[in-house]
Structure formats: structure tokens, C-alpha cells
Amino acid sequence: MENPFKYGEIVSGENFCNREKELKEIKRAIVNGYSFWMYSPRRFGKSSLILKAFDELDDKNIITIYFDMYKLETLDNFAREYSALLAKELFNWKTGIKKLTQKIGKLFNNLYPKISFDSYGNPSVSLEIQNIEDHADIETILNIPDKVAEKKDIQICIAFDEFQEVQRIKPFLINWMRSLFQFHKKVSYIFLGSKQSLMEFIFTDMNSPFYEFGFKMPIYPISNSDLTSYIKNRFRKTKLKISNNTISNILERSRSHPHFTQYFAAVIWEMILEGFDNKNIAFNTLWMKRIIDSQSFIFENIYDQLSLNQRKTLIAISNLKYEKLFSGEYRKKYDLPETSSLTSTINSLIKKNLVQKAKGSYEIINPVFEEWIKLLHTEY
Numbered sequence: 001m002e003n004p005f006k007y008g009e010i011v012s013g014e015n016f017c018n019r020e021k022e023l024k025e026i027k028r029a030i031v032n033g034y035s036f037w038m039y040s041p042r043r044f045g046k047s048s049l050i051l052k053a054f055d056e057l058d059d060k061n062i063i064t065i066y067f068d069m070y071k072l073e074t075l076d077n078f079a080r081e082y083s084a085l086l087a088k089e090l091f092n093w094k095t096g097i098k099k100l101t102q103k104i105g106k107l108f109n110n111l112y113p114k115i116s117f118d119s120y121g122n123p124s125v126s127l128e129i130q131n132i133e134d135h136a137d138i139e140t141i142l143n144i145p146d147k148v149a150e151k152k153d154i155q156i157c158i159a160f161d162e163f164q165e166v167q168r169i170k171p172f173l174i175n176w177m178r179s180l181f182q183f184h185k186k187v188s189y190i191f192l193g194s195k196q197s198l199m200e201f202i203f204t205d206m207n208s209p210f211y212e213f214g215f216k217m218p219i220y221p222i223s224n225s226d227l228t229s230y231i232k233n234r235f236r237k238t239k240l241k242i243s244n245n246t247i248s249n250i251l252e253r254s255r256s257h258p259h260f261t262q263y264f265a266a267v268i269w270e271m272i273l274e275g276f277d278n279k280n281i282a283f284n285t286l287w288m289k290r291i292i293d294s295q296s297f298i299f300e301n302i303y304d305q306l307s308l309n310q311r312k313t314l315i316a317i318s319n320l321k322y323e324k325l326f327s328g329e330y331r332k333k334y335d336l337p338e339t340s341s342l343t344s345t346i347n348s349l350i351k352k353n354l355v356q357k358a359k360g361s362y363e364i365i366n367p368v369f370e371e372w373i374k375l376l377h378t379e380y
């Protein structure tokens with residue numbers, strides 16, 4: 001039987017769980033031509049959410065484009081990938097090749113676009129120029145959606161995923177984007193990000209070019225009741241049974257994070273299929289051990305690169321319940337440094353994407369890594 005739980009990929013259809021409220025708000029914003037930004041930890045489902053919203057839009061006069069910036073390395077790389085995507089999404093490839101070349105050539109000005117076809121007849125556009133770094137060339141590419149929208153009298157919505165990577169690709173690119181995007185009347189933009197501190201700086205710091213460009217769209221946790229129903233239905237579909245206690249344990253340990261909920265449920269489904277009894281009191285220890293064992297090598301590499309204070313801070317955060325991390329008693333218990341040094345240590349862990357702010361305190365982003373930390377330091 002095929003495992004009914006999907007993780008580590010874009011999900012759609014019956015693999016998509018709830019988020020009706022967010023879908024409604026996103027579609028309304030797109031139709032109204034509003035730009036917005038959205039933050040959540042990686043694998044929280046924001047990419048799947050935006051693509052589902054795009055898929056459900058019933059307005060044929062709105063073109064939606066999704067562009068992932070995560071793997072881009074340079075400004076030249078950005079320019080080529082983005083321009084190729086725009087050409088693919090905004091032009092009718094059934095047009096005669098001569099006419100199409102003229103249309104694309106006018107928009108790209110001096111960038112020398114080249115249209116080619118692969119062995120299956122699929123068209124693509126590449127830019128025949130040695131290195132794309134010039135401000136005027138980047139401006140030409142960034143303005144293409146606006147020119148097409150104005151000419152065709154249509155609306156365009158473009159989603160930039162992992163937008164915080166703009167700072168790594170070329171810090172000044174964000175200035176060029178803002179100076180142009182603010183004049184695009186028929187184009188709206190969605191900015192998705194997984195690094196909280198960078199996204200907040202880009203959109204809420206008064207010194208950032210994107211300060212108050214668009215509004216923040218909240219992404220809510222999926223309720224435990226919805227996730228419980230989802231897990232039960234997926235098990236029922238494959239005629240396997242899962243206990244309420246096991247489901248509660250999944251949600252507690254995953255913190256109802258969509259990716260980890262699917263991941264944990266997938267492992268448990270495999271174990272039940274193998275013949276494990278999930279009503280056995282030891283089962284909740286066994287399934288988590290299987291997950292930790294599969295990732296311990298990765299966690300060891302991460303841990304080896306941390307300073308002593310960073311390690312102590314992770315141990316302390318992993319054991320937080322109702323205590324105050326900065327209290328004298330808790331710092332003494334875990335041998336943590338003074339407040340100023342502890343703050344610096346936490347900020348360094350946030351930059352490494354290991355820790356995030358949560359409910360007035362802090363938590364380790366990856367719940368499996370948190371479980372590994374706890375096991376490693378049971379002496380506390």
C-alpha cells in the first residue's frame with residue numbers, strides 16, 4: 001500500500017489539510033490587487049497554501065506566477081531564472097515564432113533574448129549576454145510584468161518564495177525592486193519567507209526599502225481537531241487503525257506543525273503496517289526513536305559546530321515549560337551566562353535558524369532536534 005501521508009514536498013488535493021480562512025483572505029487580497037508578506041518556519045505549508053490559492057482563483061483575468069528564490073546564487077542567476085519564468089508565463093507560445101520574437105525583443109530591450117525548443121518541442125527563453133549585473137538590465141526585467149499587464153489590461157500576481165534570500169543574492173536588489181514595484185498598478189506581489197528576523201527587518205524596519213510595503217498576512221496553526229480528523233481519515237482510507245492516544249502524542253510532539261505532523265504520521269503508519277501495536281505503552285517511545293535514529297548524524301554535525309554557551313542554551317530551551325529562561329534560578333540550573341551574553345547567544349541561534357521566538361519565550365524550531373537534545377542531556 002502507498003503511504004497516505006506526504007511530507008517534504010508541495011501538497012495539494014486530498015493531502016492538503018484545512019486552512020480555509022487563510023485561503024479566503026489570500027484570494028481576496030489577490031483579487032483586490034493587494035501586496036502582502038507572510039512568514040512561517042520552513043515546511044509550515046506556506047508554499048502549498050499560496051499555490052492552492054492560485055489554483056482556486058476563478059478570475060481568468062488574473063495571471064499568477066510563483067518564483068522560488070531559495071536556490072539562487074547571484075544577481076545574474078536571479079535575472080536569468082526570473083526572466084525565463086516571466087517569458088514562459090506571460091506569452092502565448094502558439095503565436096508565430098517571428099511575431100513572438102519581436103514581442104519579447106521589445107520588452108527585453110538590449111538583453112538579446114533567444115527563443116529555443118527542446119526535443120519535446122517545449123519553448124524557453126534565455127538571455128544571450130555574458131553577465132547581467134547592470135542596473136538598467138535588472139530594471140528592464142523587473143518592469144516586464146507591469147508592461148505586459150498594462151498592454152493586455154490584465155492583473156498579475158507574483159509570489160516570491162524564500163524572499164529573505166534577496167539579501168544574500170544581492171543586497172541592493174531590494175532597493176531596485178521597491179523603487180519599481182511601487183509604481184506597478186496592475187501587478188501585486190506576495191513575499192514568503194522562513195527566516196523570521198530577516199523578514200521582519202525587510203518589512204518592519206524603518207531603514208529597510210520595503211518598510212510598510214504591503215501588509216503582513218497571518219498564517220495560523222491548523223487546529224488539533226482538524227489535524228486529528230485528517231490523520232484518522234488517512235488511516236481509515238488504508239484500513240489501518242490508529243489510537244487516539246497515538247494521535248495526541250503526534251500532535252504534542254510535532255506542536256501541530258504541518259510538516260512534522262505528516263512526517264510523524266507517515267512513520268507511524270509504516271510501523272503499524274509492519275505489525276507494531278500502537279496501543280502498547282512503549283510505542284510512543286519506539287516511533288520517535290526510529291525518527292531520531294534516522295537523523296542523528298545530521299544533528300551531531302550541527303551540534304559539533306556550536307559553542308559551549310550555544311549548547312547550554314539549547315539544552316535549557318528544550319526543557320522549558322513554564323519557567324522563565326532569563327530568571328536567575330533557571331540560568332543557574334543550566335549554567336547559562338549573564339543576561340546580555342544569553343541574549344547574544346539566543347540571537348546567534350536564531351540566525352542559524354535553530355531557535356525562534358514563540359509565545360513570549362523561545363523554542364527549538366525542529367521538534368525532532370529538540371527531542372534529540374533532550375535525550376543527549378537527560379542528566380538535567
